[in-house]
Amino acid sequence: xxxxxxxYGGTSVGSVERINAVAERVKTWRDLGDQVVVVVSAMxxxxxxxxxxxxxxxxxxxxxxMDVLVSTGEQVTIALLSMALENLGCxxxxxxxxxxxxxxxxxxxxxxxxxxxxVRVKADLDAGRVVVVAGFQGVDDGGNITTLGRGGSDTSAxxxxxxxNADECQIYTDVDGVYTTDPRIEPxxxxxxxxxxxxxxxMASLGSKVLQIRAVEFAGKYRVPLRVLSSFEAGEGTLIxxxxxxxxxxxxSGIAFNRDEAKLTILGxxxxxxxxxxxxxxxxxxxxxxxxxxxxxxxxxxxxxxxFTVHRNDYERAxxxxxxxxxxxxxxxxxxxxxxxxxxxxxxGMRSHAGIASRMFAALAKEGINIxxxxxxxxxxxxxxxxKYLELGVRALxxxxxxxxxxxAATGSNSAxx
Amino acid sequence: xxxxxxxYGGTSVGSVERINAVAERVKTWRDLGDQVVVVVSAMxxxxxxxxxxxxxxxxxxxxxxMDVLVSTGEQVTIALLSMALENLGCxxxxxxxxxxxxxxxxxxxxxxxxxxxxVRVKADLDAGRVVVVAGFQGVDDGGNITTLGRGGSDTSAxxxxxxxNADECQIYTDVDGVYTTDPRIEPxxxxxxxxxxxxxxxMASLGSKVLQIRAVEFAGKYRVPLRVLSSFEAGEGTLIxxxxxxxxxxxxSGIAFNRDEAKLTILGxxxxxxxxxxxxxxxxxxxxxxxxxxxxxxxxxxxxxxxFTVHRNDYERAxxxxxxxxxxxxxxxxxxxxxxxxxxxxxxGMRSHAGIASRMFAALAKEGINIxxxxxxxxxxxxxxxxKYLELGVRALxxxxxxxxxxxAATGSNSAxx
Numbered sequence: 001x002x003x004x005x006x007x008y009g010g011t012s013v014g015s016v017e018r019i020n021a022v023a024e025r026v027k028t029w030r031d032l033g034d035q036v037v038v039v040v041s042a043m044x045x046x047x048x049x050x051x052x053x054x055x056x057x058x059x060x061x062x063x064x065x066m067d068v069l070v071s072t073g074e075q076v077t078i079a080l081l082s083m084a085l086e087n088l089g090c091x092x093x094x095x096x097x098x099x100x101x102x103x104x105x106x107x108x109x110x111x112x113x114x115x116x117x118x119v120r121v122k123a124d125l126d127a128g129r130v131v132v133v134a135g136f137q138g139v140d141d142g143g144n145i146t147t148l149g150r151g152g153s154d155t156s157a158x159x160x161x162x163x164x165n166a167d168e169c170q171i172y173t174d175v176d177g178v179y180t181t182d183p184r185i186e187p188x189x190x191x192x193x194x195x196x197x198x199x200x201x202x203m204a205s206l207g208s209k210v211l212q213i214r215a216v217e218f219a220g221k222y223r224v225p226l227r228v229l230s231s232f233e234a235g236e237g238t239l240i241x242x243x244x245x246x247x248x249x250x251x252x253s254g255i256a257f258n259r260d261e262a263k264l265t266i267l268g269x270x271x272x273x274x275x276x277x278x279x280x281x282x283x284x285x286x287x288x289x290x291x292x293x294x295x296x297x298x299x300x301x302x303x304x305x306x307x308f309t310v311h312r313n314d315y316e317r318a319x320x321x322x323x324x325x326x327x328x329x330x331x332x333x334x335x336x337x338x339x340x341x342x343x344x345x346x347x348x349g350m351r352s353h354a355g356i357a358s359r360m361f362a363a364l365a366k367e368g369i370n371i372x373x374x375x376x377x378x379x380x381x382x383x384x385x386x387x388k389y390l391e392l393g394v395r396a397l398x399x400x401x402x403x404x405x406x407x408x409a410a411t412g413s414n415s416a417x418x
Numbered sequence: 419x420x421x422x423x424x425x426y427g428g429t430s431v432g433s434v435e436r437i438n439a440v441a442e443r444v445k446t447w448r449d450l451g452d453q454v455v456v457v458v459s460a461m462x463x464x465x466x467x468x469x470x471x472x473x474x475x476x477x478x479x480x481x482x483x484m485d486v487l488v489s490t491g492e493q494v495t496i497a498l499l500s501m502a503l504e505n506l507g508c509x510x511x512x513x514x515x516x517x518x519x520x521x522x523x524x525x526x527x528x529x530x531x532x533x534x535x536x537v538r539v540k541a542d543l544d545a546g547r548v549v550v551v552a553g554f555q556g557v558d559d560g561g562n563i564t565t566l567g568r569g570g571s572d573t574s575a576x577x578x579x580x581x582x583n584a585d586e587c588q589i590y591t592d593v594d595g596v597y598t599t600d601p602r603i604e605p606x607x608x609x610x611x612x613x614x615x616x617x618x619x620x621m622a623s624l625g626s627k628v629l630q631i632r633a634v635e636f637a638g639k640y641r642v643p644l645r646v647l648s649s650f651e652a653g654e655g656t657l658i659x660x661x662x663x664x665x666x667x668x669x670x671s672g673i674a675f676n677r678d679e680a681k682l683t684i685l686g687x688x689x690x691x692x693x694x695x696x697x698x699x700x701x702x703x704x705x706x707x708x709x710x711x712x713x714x715x716x717x718x719x720x721x722x723x724x725x726f727t728v729h730r731n732d733y734e735r736a737x738x739x740x741x742x743x744x745x746x747x748x749x750x751x752x753x754x755x756x757x758x759x760x761x762x763x764x765x766x767g768m769r770s771h772a773g774i775a776s777r778m779f780a781a782l783a784k785e786g787i788n789i790x791x792x793x794x795x796x797x798x799x800x801x802x803x804x805x806k807y808l809e810l811g812v813r814a815l816x817x818x819x820x821x822x823x824x825x826x827a828a829t830g831s832n833s834a835x836x
Binding site: 016019020050053054056057058061062064065066068069071072075076078079080082083084086087093094096098099143144145 | 434437438468471472474475476479480482483484486487489490493494496497498500501502504505511512514516517561562563
């Protein structure tokens with residue numbers, strides 16, 4: 001007998017019919033002898049409806065009251081799913097975040113989970129019930145309702161799995177797993193059977209929006225095996241687990257990309273301590289998030305060039321701020337480009353394998369794709385290229401590393417020579 | 419400085435615009451220096467929407483989960499109203515039934531309030547906040563969400579007023595007070611400035627659906643002055659209070675009526691102990707509520723006739739059951755009529771005044787209205803007449819007791835001679 005935590009998102013519970021389908025699926029697991037805890041989101045569209053109501057009343061709604069408001073979305077779902085389960089003859093009991101003691105800090109609308117008291121849930125499971133828990137919400141020490149911010153239901157599920165020491169946390173979504181890259185861009189993209197937490201973090205933060213980043217971090221920290229599956233099709237999905245458990249010896253797991261980037265360069269700034277702070281300080285003060293930061297060695301004796309990327313929505317504002325900084329620093333020029341994209345190779349295997357970068361650059365060069373920026377980390381190599389090359393670049397790399405093959409050239413044995 | 423509890427029903431908070439209007443009104447009271455607690459219902463239509471969702475999933479929805487579901491309706495309103503108040507610069511804080519410790523028994527969907535812990539609310543009021551509380555809901559000893567049954571928000575408000583020892587509990591609704599009778603039937607019906615709890619109970623149970631009966635009982639028990647006012651118009655409304663505080667010396671306060679009655683008679687049953695039980699036992703077992711019960715003295719030595727009224731929806735079923743009972747009791751015949759109505763004179767003053775009944779019967783006789791049944795209590799006289807006479811009867815009585823006049827013939831001085 002296993003203890004499984006399953007999480008169903010808004011699309012999976014978006015109608016009475018879909019809630020009934022989820023109940024059927026949950027019952028199947030329980031009939032196999034497993035204990036099942038189900039964490040659910042609000043029915044799709046409901047959270048947006050509530051937020052729109054609030055905005056009609058208050059331009060910037062009070063965060064505490066916002067949490068009281070939107071937390072009703074999940075509360076509706078837990079009640080309906082429990083009814084659907086009972087209707088199938090499967091005993092079930094619902095809990096709000098407060099009732100099951102998902103204790104968080106008091107940062108309304110973006111609270112973080114501190115701990116969960118699993119005693120009550122365990123008792124219900126032992127009594128043969130399926131436990132249905134409202135995701136995305138908790139309660140602070142003062143008894144106030146909190147929410148974890150959008151997408152937080154994944155984190156609720158992982159935290160619940162950690163608290164209950166569950167055998168697996170299953171995230172049901174509208175895709176059937178994690179792919180080597182976006183199948184809409186590379187039709188030969190292959191579903192991965194396994195991926196490590198670290199790789200998943202890089203893939204998620206780079207735009208493969210399958211899982212919430214914090215949920216993956218949480219799962220990694222508490223060593224909760226995490227599985228992404230489809231709500232609508234049968235299948236094993238993708239298991240996200242610790243590195244030592246990974247059987248595949250792949251160097252590259254996948255190719256992530258981000259379309260929403262823009263880059264800014266300030267040319268000819270004095271090459272002296274404190275300059276980077278003087279450039280990025282005002283950007284940060286304006287609440288603009290910076291992604292890649294590159295500073296090469298000084299081009300001449302006295303000055304250097306400094307480049308960074310921001311979200312495309314922040315481009316104009318960042319450029320303005322940078323203009324002021326340039327005047328103060330007596331920099332030569334400010335350049336910018338908001339028609340760029342970032343493409344990244346991700347894989348824990350690359351740590352121990354030389355030649356991945358050069359093989360990547362060669363593949364891009366072969367297609368005549370000029371690389372604008374390069375940045376690397378332990379398990380990732382990112383390049384910035386002109387937006388028009390996104391699809392071509394992703395396909396070229398997917399091909400170069402044979403990612404469409406399960407036992408591919410991307411494994412250590414074949415790639416070492418590059 | 420007074421402490422006022424205000425309750426706004428579903429229609430009063432039925433849209434963003436109306437919620438803003440309620441906020442304006444609450445702020446007006448607070449600006450006058452009063453401490454205000456606001457109890458609200460779900461936005462009109464919302465509870466029905468949620469119940470319909472549940473019924474699509476489970477024919478007879480699980481009561482515990484039903485409470486989890488429908489309690490979200492009020493939770494949405496408290497958040498939105500608190501935002502609207504903050505938007506007007508009026509500090510506010512919302513509480514669900516559970517958060518403010520409205521403790522009830524565990525009878526889901528029809529729970530009864532046991533006690534309320536007013537400490538948290540008092541602290542907020544003393545800090546200058548308006549406190550917004552979800553009506554209709556509470557929490558049982560196990561931490562389960564409960565609801566009081568439809569209309570229970572009135573009871574929540576009265577219970578809150580009792581717990582806080584409030585100076586007044588104001589029920590805002592879509593009528594501007596309690597009338598001598600339904601103005602749609604008698605255009606000269608007059609709004610009462612005051613009425614006693616007992617009179618209000620008789621008026622409410624007889625079909626003047628201004629206030630929930632339990633709320634009036636509660637207010638009477640805990641001596642909470644209760645006021646019914648309009649959400650949409652200015653005015654003093656009607657104050658419901660203890661008899662000794664009533665300044666008007668009225669004999670008759672109003673005329674209530676009930677259209678939904680049907681009567682059943684079993685003729686020629688043996689006049690012996692236990693017969694009434696044998697007749698009504700099976701009716702009660704079928705969960706049919708009986709209103710009036712009349713048994714006259716035996717018509718001959720051995721048999722008597724027994725008559726009672728039920729809700730018109732239960733007429734056919736009651737008649738069937740009575741048929742079986744009649745065979746067992748060897749009764750002569752079963753008669754029934756579902757085209758009857760009940761009209762009642764209500765007034766605490768009638769206790770001490772003779773002649774009210776005969777004056778009533780005379781007024782009806784003058785219009786040629788035949789009385790089918792008569793039943794009396796301390797502060798009420800009810801008659802059953804043919805349905806077609808409802809409007810005529812109500813108007814005749816309203817006129818006979820001069821109820822359209824504030825200083826009317828219904829007062830003791832004028833009516834004593836009848």
